[in-house]
Amino acid sequence: xxxxxxxxxxxxxxxxxxxxxxxxxxxxxxxxxxxxxxxxxxxxxxxxxxxxxxxxxxxxxxxxxxxxxxxxxxxxxxxxxxxxxxxxxxxxxxxxxxxxxxxxxxxxxxxxxxxxxxxxxxxxxxxxxxxxxxxxxxxxxxxxxxxxxxxxxxxxxxxxxxxxxxxxxxxxxxxxxxxxxxxxxxxxxxxxxxxxxxxxxxxxxxxxxxxxxxxxxxxxxxxxxxxxxxxxxxxxxxxxxxxxxxxxxxxxxxxxxxxxxxxxxxxxxxxxxxxxxxxxxxxxxxxxxxxxxxxxxxxxxxxxxxxxxxxxxxxxxxxxxxxxxxxxxxxxxxxxxxxxxxxxxxxxxxxxxxxxx
Numbered sequence: 312x313x314x315x316x317x318x319x320x321x322x323x324x325x326x327x328x329x330x331x332x333x334x335x336x337x338x339x340x341x342x343x344x345x346x347x348x349x350x351x352x353x354x355x356x357x358x359x360x361x362x363x364x365x366x367x368x369x370x371x372x373x374x375x376x377x378x379x380x381x382x383x384x385x386x387x388x389x390x391x392x393x394x395x396x397x398x399x400x401x402x403x404x405x406x407x408x409x410x411x412x413x414x415x416x417x418x419x420x421x422x423x424x425x426x427x428x429x430x431x432x433x434x435x436x437x438x439x440x441x442x443x444x445x446x447x448x449x450x451x452x453x454x455x456x457x458x459x460x461x462x463x464x465x466x467x468x469x470x471x472x473x474x475x476x477x478x479x480x481x482x483x484x485x486x487x488x489x490x491x492x493x494x495x496x497x498x499x500x501x502x503x504x505x506x507x508x509x510x511x512x513x514x515x516x517x518x519x520x521x522x523x524x525x526x527x528x529x530x531x532x533x534x535x536x537x538x539x540x541x542x543x544x545x546x547x548x549x550x551x552x553x554x555x556x557x558x559x560x561x562x563x564x565x566x567x568x569x570x571x572x573x574x575x576x577x578x579x580x581x582x583x584x585x586x587x588x589x590x591x592x593x594x595x596x597x598x599x600x601x602x603x604x605x606x607x608x609x610x611x612x613x614x615x616x617x618x619x620x621x622x623x624x625x626x627x628x629x630x631x632x633x634x635x636x637x638x639x640x641x642x643x644x645x646x647x648x649x650x651x652x653x654x655x656x657x658x659x660x661x662x663x664x665x666x667x668x
Contacts, residue, residue, distance in 0.1 A: 354660060358660060362653065365649065368649060369646065369649065372646075373425075376638050376641050376642050377417075377418050377422075380638040381414070381634070388404050388410065429442055430638075430642075431635040432635060434631075434632075434633045434634075434635060435631050440635050440636050440638075440640075441639060444621055444624055444636065444639060444640050444643060447620050447623065448621045448644075450619050450620045451606070451610065451613070451618075451620035453532075454540065454609045454618055455543070455602070455605050455606050457544075458608070459547075459598065459602070460540075461541055461548060462544040462547040462548040462551055462601065463551065465544075465548050465552075466547070466549070466550070466551030466552045466555060467552075469489070469548070469552040469555075469556075470552040470553065470554065470557075471556070472485065473485040474556045474557075474558075474559035474560045474563065475559070485552075492545060493549045495546075497543065497546065497608045497611055498615060500545050501538070501539070501616060502615060504542055505517045505615070505616070515537055515538050517616065519535055519618075520532065520536075520618055539612045539613070539615070539618055542608075542615065543605055543609045545608075547608070550597065554593050554594070555594060558589065558593045559586055559590055562586045562589045563586060568581060571585065595658050595659050595662060596655060598655065599652050599654070599655020599656065599658075599659070600652070600655070602648060602651045602652065603648045606647070606648060621640055621644070624640065625637060625641075
């Protein structure tokens with residue numbers, strides 16, 4: 312009996328070896344270690360999950376793009392070559408482009424062409440789709456990038472000015488203009504800019520990407536880029552101004568910012584070092600979500616300002632029922648949009664102090 316009591320007392324002492332099946336120094340809790348490792352690598356796991364999610368997202372998008380392209384009325388071969396070639400030649404072309412195959416076969420052939428044949432062949436000129444859209448899409452990206460810069464710079468500036476004058480006349484006036492501008496059409500706003508700056512004041516060019524001589528360099532490109540960039544950025548800039556205003560107001564009214572102000576820290580330093588750090592994830596995330604709006608807005612703006620972008624090529628393809636170009640162009644824009652959103656989410660996670668800690 313004494314031997315049994317001694318054994319129990321020894322097992323109950325701190326630092327004594329753990330009994331079989333119980334966690335202790337000799338047998339660490341594996342689940343606790345796993346949970347600690349998961350918390351430590353939570354940000355990496357979050358980013359990896361976002362990357363893996365791209366596969367099903369792009370798969371679903373490819374199906375939608377293909378179905379919408381096939382659902383367009385009219386036969387592209389007959390629409391473009393009716394009356395030009397005899398019926399036998401038209402039938403041969405339909406067979407060559409696989410239009411007589413089943414829908415599943417056509418989809419698999421098209422997806423394969425995205426990786427092996429430059430997006431397939433244009434029905435109108437027989438060239439590769441990505442070769443046809445390459446230069447034009449680059450011009451669209453230039454316009455979109457300029458619109459992003461305009462949207463971020465002026466949106467954050469407008470929102471910050473309104474927030475620093477919260478509940479004053481400046482704040483109310485800015486928010487009234489933001490409300491009015493958010494309901495304007497990008498197409499109409501572009502025409503208004505052309506009328507004011509190109510026709511009335513004659514300070515900026517109305518159309519094109521460069522002068523006719525093409526010898527102006529980067530300065531000439533920027534000169535032609537100002538009006539279409541502001542037109543494409545209108546809606547996104549005003550949306551960003553709202554988020555920036557809300558974020559700055561929330562941050563300025565927090566307890567630790569009030570403490571810093573009471574300690575006499577300069578307002579400029581508070582804005583740049585503390586408020587800016589808190590608002591940055593909101594700005595990055597909102598900007599990424601607005602990339603799609605900026606891309607679509609840039610496509611519409613291209614018609615107004617005769618900008619040689621992918622929007623013009625897509626409209627020509629739609630008129631000619633050239634669905635390989637339509638599908639390739641839409642897929643190209645969509646993939647860029649999805650990738651930009653992914654990068655935006657990752658950057659937002661990296662800027663979020665809660666996830667970093």
